[in-house]
Amino acid sequence: MKGIELYVAAAYVVLGPFVGGLLAGLDRVLSARLQGRVGPPLLQPFYDLRKLFSRRIAPVNLLQLPLVASHLVFAVLTGVLFFYGSDILLIIFVLTLASIFLILAAYSTGSPYGTIGAERELILMTAYEPMIIIALVALYGVAKSFNFYEILASDMPAYLYLPGIYVGLVYVLAMKLRKSPFDISTSHHAHQELVMGLTADMGGPALGMVELAHWYETTYLYALVLLLFGSSWIAAVVGLALTFFLIVLLDNTTARLKWKLTISIAWIVTLVAGAGNLIPFYLISRGTP
Amino acid sequence: MSKIERSPWLIHYDASSCNGCDIEVLACLTPIYDAERFGCIVTGDPKQADILLVTGSVNNLNAPILKNIYDQMPQPRAVVAIGACAYSGGVFAECYNVSGGVASAIPVDVYVPGCAAKPESILDGVVAAAGILREKERAMKKAGRAARKAGRGAKTRRVADARGEGSR
Numbered sequence: 431m432k433g434i435e436l437y438v439a440a441a442y443v444v445l446g447p448f449v450g451g452l453l454a455g456l457d458r459v460l461s462a463r464l465q466g467r468v469g470p471p472l473l474q475p476f477y478d479l480r481k482l483f484s485r486r487i488a489p490v491n492l493l494q495l496p497l498v499a500s501h502l503v504f505a506v507l508t509g510v511l512f513f514y515g516s517d518i519l520l521i522i523f524v525l526t527l528a529s530i531f532l533i534l535a536a537y538s539t540g541s542p543y544g545t546i547g548a549e550r551e552l553i554l555m556t557a558y559e560p561m562i563i564i565a566l567v568a569l570y571g572v573a574k575s576f577n578f579y580e581i582l583a584s585d586m587p588a589y590l591y592l593p594g595i596y597v598g599l600v601y602v603l604a605m606k607l608r609k610s611p612f613d614i615s616t617s618h619h620a621h622q623e624l625v626m627g628l629t630a631d632m633g634g635p636a637l638g639m640v641e642l643a644h645w646y647e648t649t650y651l652y653a654l655v656l657l658l659f660g661s662s663w664i665a666a667v668v669g670l671a672l673t674f675f676l677i678v679l680l681d682n683t684t685a686r687l688k689w690k691l692t693i694s695i696a697w698i699v700t701l702v703a704g705a706g707n708l709i710p711f712y713l714i715s716r717g718t719p
Numbered sequence: 720m721s722k723i724e725r726s727p728w729l730i731h732y733d734a735s736s737c738n739g740c741d742i743e744v745l746a747c748l749t750p751i752y753d754a755e756r757f758g759c760i761v762t763g764d765p766k767q768a769d770i771l772l773v774t775g776s777v778n779n780l781n782a783p784i785l786k787n788i789y790d791q792m793p794q795p796r797a798v799v800a801i802g803a804c805a806y807s808g809g810v811f812a813e814c815y816n817v818s819g820g821v822a823s824a825i826p827v828d829v830y831v832p833g834c835a836a837k838p839e840s841i842l843d844g845v846v847a848a849a850g851i852l853r854e855k856e857r858a859m860k861k862a863g864r865a866a867r868k869a870g871r872g873a874k875t876r877r878v879a880d881a882r883g884e885g886s887r
Binding site for chain 2 (some may be wrong): 450462464466467468470471474477478479482484485486487506543617623626629630631632633637714
């Protein structure tokens with residue numbers, strides 16, 4: 431297994447956006463079909479990105495582009511560390527740093543919509559971080575490791591032991607993937623509550639970089655889900671496809687929540703599904719060494 | 720196909736429409752008309768938009784707002800004036816405060832007829848505007864290339880002058 435990490439990390443840097451962009455395209459096509467529409471071409475996100483980077487627009491201030499660029503760099507770094515097999519707990523910190531840069535970029539514009547979007551993004555972070563940490567602690571319980579490859583190589587089918595963790599992870603994944611009902615900080619496509627929220631006043635290349643960073647994030651978030659289904663190839667394929675479909679279905683069948691409801695629901699799910707799974711699992715695994 | 724033609728993002732501004740055309744603009748996004756087929760996304764931010772859809776007549780209060788939105792859009796950009804009011808002021812043309820159609824405030828590229836305009840014709844207008852964007856993008860590229868060429872020529876001449884080669 432040694433030596434492969436570097437290649438996977440390098441492949442992630444090159445192929446990560448293609449995987450993320452294809453997933454975004456598949457998401458839009460699937461959403462359109464669920465709504466009875468034809469929908470855009472599968473490669474539409476790539477057309478959008480190419481256009482965004484070809485647009486020439488004066489940034490709102492001197493701080494915006496460097497902050498957005500830092501967001502992109504740290505989003506890539508999170509994935510690189512993840513696939514390089516670094517300690518996953520370290521990765522959580524880098525992931526938070528990437529989000530902080532995006533929030534700072536939104537604050538820097540001074541746009542009221544961007545400011546509300548940034549505040550809501552901070553609220554979302556307090557909602558999803560506990561669940562992600564619980565999920566990693568639970569995975570450590572199964573595989574006795576914080577390393578991506580070691581957890582993946584573990585023979586124990588983690589999804590059988592951690593169904594509650596899976597439910598909680600899908601819940602918070604919807605926040606990280608900016609899906610309804612949790613898209614309170616940005617509002618994509620036709621819904622316009624916050625105009626564009628976090629990405630208000632970001633035009634052309636700045637928005638392109640946010641999109642690109644989002645695709646990198648999408649790739650490693652699904653890799654995080656993969657850790658639960660790492661025991662066999664069939665489990666991995668079925669698990670990932672099910673997760674993708676569940677998230678698109680959730681996105682299309684729910685309306686946006688208010689932020690208070692978002693945070694309370696997320697914490698209830700974290701406590702009931704996450705901790706409710708983790709505590710019995712620990713008690714049982716301590717009994718059978 | 721050019722970059723911009725494949726993903727024309729829209730921004731919609733209701734100047735002082737009776738909402739008839741606005742409802743039809745929103746109908747374009749529904750499953751029946753499905754504007755996303757053409758790569759359209761409705762955005763609320765003019766900095767992210769390529770095509771400005773305007774409904775209703777222009778008056779002294781909303782003309783500066785309309786111009787502000789238009790000025791925030793990056794070039795190349797296109798404007799689609801939807802409905803009779805956006806063309807000439809429509810039935811409101813004689814009102815004391817109405818200054819006329821959209822063209823009285825900003826340049827218009829495509830007019831969509833109707834009162835209210837049908838979603839099919841609005842989609843037609845958006846596709847026509849995407850084609851106009853392509854032409855504008857090409858013209859901009861051509862102008863940019865010519866400017867760079869002229870700039871490079873000037874630079875080499877300057878270098879030659881500095882070396883004293885230009886005078887020979």
